Amino acid sequence: xxxxxxxxxxxxxxxxxxxGVLSYELGGWQPPWGIEYRIDxxxxxxxxxxxxISTTVLFAAQTSIEKEIDKNKHTLFYVLYLLSxxxxxxxxxxxxxFNVFVFLEVSSLSTYALIAxxxxxxxxxxxxxxxxxxxxxxxxxxxxxxxxxxxxGTLNMQDLSQRLPEVAQTRTVFTAFAFIIVGVCLKLAxxxxxxxxPNAYAYAxxxxxxxxxxxxxxxxxxLLVRFTFSxxxxxxSFTTMPLQTLFMALGxxxxxxxxxxxxxxxxxxxxxxxxxxxxxxxxxxxxxISTVTGLTATLLHVFNHALxxxxxxxxxxxxxxxxxxxxxxxxxxxxxxMPLTMAAIVIGGxxxxxxxxxxGFVSKWYLLxxxxxxxWWPVAVLILLAAILAVIYVWxxxxxxxxxxxxVNNAAVKEAPMLFxxxxxxxxxxxxxxxxxxxxxxxxxxxxxxxxxxxxx
Numbered sequence: 001x002x003x004x005x006x007x008x009x010x011x012x013x014x015x016x017x018x019x020g021v022l023s024y025e026l027g028g029w030q031p032p033w034g035i036e037y038r039i040d041x042x043x044x045x046x047x048x049x050x051x052x053i054s055t056t057v058l059f060a061a062q063t064s065i066e067k068e069i070d071k072n073k074h075t076l077f078y079v080l081y082l083l084s085x086x087x088x089x090x091x092x093x094x095x096x097x098f099n100v101f102v103f104l105e106v107s108s109l110s111t112y113a114l115i116a117x118x119x120x121x122x123x124x125x126x127x128x129x130x131x132x133x134x135x136x137x138x139x140x141x142x143x144x145x146x147x148x149x150x151x152x153g154t155l156n157m158q159d160l161s162q163r164l165p166e167v168a169q170t171r172t173v174f175t176a177f178a179f180i181i182v183g184v185c186l187k188l189a190x191x192x193x194x195x196x197x198p199n200a201y202a203y204a205x206x207x208x209x210x211x212x213x214x215x216x217x218x219x220x221x222x223l224l225v226r227f228t229f230s231x232x233x234x235x236x237s238f239t240t241m242p243l244q245t246l247f248m249a250l251g252x253x254x255x256x257x258x259x260x261x262x263x264x265x266x267x268x269x270x271x272x273x274x275x276x277x278x279x280x281x282x283x284x285x286x287x288x289i290s291t292v293t294g295l296t297a298t299l300l301h302v303f304n305h306a307l308x309x310x311x312x313x314x315x316x317x318x319x320x321x322x323x324x325x326x327x328x329x330x331x332x333x334x335x336x337x338m339p340l341t342m343a344a345i346v347i348g349g350x351x352x353x354x355x356x357x358x359x360g361f362v363s364k365w366y367l368l369x370x371x372x373x374x375x376w377w378p379v380a381v382l383i384l385l386a387a388i389l390a391v392i393y394v395w396x397x398x399x400x401x402x403x404x405x406x407x408v409n410n411a412a413v414k415e416a417p418m419l420f421x422x423x424x425x426x427x428x429x430x431x432x433x434x435x436x437x438x439x440x441x442x443x444x445x446x447x448x449x450x451x452x453x454x455x456x457x
Contacts, residue, residue: 001082002058005089006051013044017447023095032156038095041448042299046092046222049303053214053310054085057207059423064207064317067324069117077117081211083110088219097145097231098155100223101138104187107219108134111212115204126199133186133196140183147176148231160231168236177241180227188220190284191254194277201273206317206326209269213276214310218302221283225295229452238290251284252382259389263396268319268326271393272312275352278386279305282367285379289370292449297366299445304351304359307434311427312348315341318416318424331397333406337413340421342401344428349394351431354387358435362442 016022016039024037039047061081062074069077087107091100112134116127149155151172152163167173182193189197197217201209228237238244258277265271279301286298316326318341323330335342351360364383371380406413415421434441 002051002055002085005085006048006055009044009047009051012039013048013444016041016044017444032154032159035099036095036156036158037093038158039093041444041451042225043092043222045299045444045448046218046302047089049218049306050085050088050092050215053306054211056423056426057211057214057310057314060210060314060317060420061207063417063419064321065205067321068119068205068207073117077114077205080110080114081208083107084114084211088215091219092222095157096155097148097157097160101142101145104138104141107216108138111208111216114208114212115200117208118203118205120203122199123203126196126203130196130200133193137183137186137193140179140186142183144176144178144180144183147172147179151176157226157231161233164232164236168232168240174241177232177236181224181243184220184224184227188217188224189277189280191250191257191277191281194254194258194280197277198270198273201276201313202267202269206269206313206320210310210313210317213273213313214306217276217280218306221280221287221298221302225287225298225452229295234290234453244288244290247284247288248379251281251288252379254278254281254284255383255386256389259386259393262393263389265393266328268316268328268331268397269313271328271397272309272316275390275393276305276309278390279309279352282363282383285383286367286370289374289376291370291374292446292453292455293366293370293373295449295452296442296446297363297370299448300366300441301363303441303445304363304434307359307427307430308348308351311344311424311431314420314424314427315344315348318420321416321420322413328396328400330407331400332404333401334413335398335402337406338415341416341424344424345401346394346398347428347431349390349397351435353390353394356435357432359431359441360435362435362438366442 022039026035065074065077084107087103087110090103090106094100094103112127112131115130116124148160151167151170152160154160154163164173186193201213255278258274258281262271262274265274283298283301286294286301319326322338351358354360354364368380368383
């Protein structure tokens with residue numbers, strides 16, 4: 001199913017890039033009366049990311065869950081995994097604001113159950129914590145959608161974008177905007193609404209983390225872009241409402257606090273979870289610039305970060321398979337015992353730092369270009385300083401894995417099975433390939449950004 005979805009996503013992206021927006025009327029009811037599935041350059045790009053990561057991660061799923069999930073729950077795992085994937089894809093393709101909430105709940109409820117499948121008892125607490133925060137976020141989104149419906153009488157996003165300007169200066173629309181933005185920011189784990197994320201990543205089954213880290217927050221970024229640009233409009237979101245200043249500040253604070261927190265983590269999953277919060281900060285900084293180049297940087301980083309984190313967390317799943325944990329003090333000498341797995345983690349780490357020839361460099365380059373084009377050089381300097389923090393936490397792993405002797409109790413550890421290595425290195429090679437040949441990622445991200453700004457190439 002996931003592979004078929006991936007193939008369809010490729011074909012959809014090709015068709016949208018050549019023929020323009022696709023619209024499908026469910027049940028033959030014309031929008032805005034009926035529910036519409038609407039595919040443009042933005043959501044075709046996100047569809048490709050989510051389906052590609054899902055398909056690649058599933059190759060290692062059976063091997064991974066053998067060690068981390070009870071055998072009698074394996075069928076349940078696949079059902080929940082596909083439900084979560086369905087929910088995310090539904091969020092991306094629907095042109096109906098209420099259906100966003102429906103698919104969000106489908107994805108979220110299955111994700112809560114997936115996280116709770118972790119063998120560590122703390123997985124239950126992580127799942128409960130995410131359930132509470134996720135429910136608050138979804139409720140905020142629902143209230144915002146309800147208020148928009150009250151003012152416009154429609155739920156179709158395209159129709160909303162045409163009717164909202166007439167009532168844009170009312171308190172109800174301001175309130176709706178605030179509720180939706182806060183709800184979406186909870187889902188994407190923007191600082192300081194990120195507290196659910198570290199434990200969810202750390203204690204979920206490793207294969208769930210690999211899928212979730214590369215997709216869930218990216219879909220939430222898509223929602224943020226969709227509501228601010230397509231539904232409320234650029235002028236309202238960045239001129240009437242002070243979104244630019246607020247998001248720039250929160251993005252920068254999130255980058256530094258999360259990166260510093262990552263340095264002190266002893267659990268490697270926790271370390272890369274905090275790294276994800278920092279990377280979300282980079283995406284938000286690009287978004288807050290509110291220029292075509294800034295938005296291109298954000299969409300590029302959505303694509304590139306998915307490649308980095310899925311490769312890293314899949315490699316950690318392989319370590320979990322061999323060691324039974326991912327504590328830093330058990331990584332001693334692992335570079336010699338699991339050379340291919342550790343090489344993938346190191347390459348993913350270098351990509352996070354933004355080394356040339358990796359996808360991380362491409363994202364940072366576009367972000368810095370967008371900042372300097374606006375004359376915001378102090379922010380550009382801060383972005384470069386933040387990269388040094390990434391060097392520190394990545395170096396901690398390299399130092400332990402390559403410059404320490406393996407402990408006696410880990411002497412028999414060997415390389416991960418081939419079913420792990422193939423998807424891990426598929427994603428790792430993609431980190432280099434799309435760092436060198438940027439035609440797909442840059443062209444699609446740029447085209448999507450231009451279309452959101454109303455620029456026709």
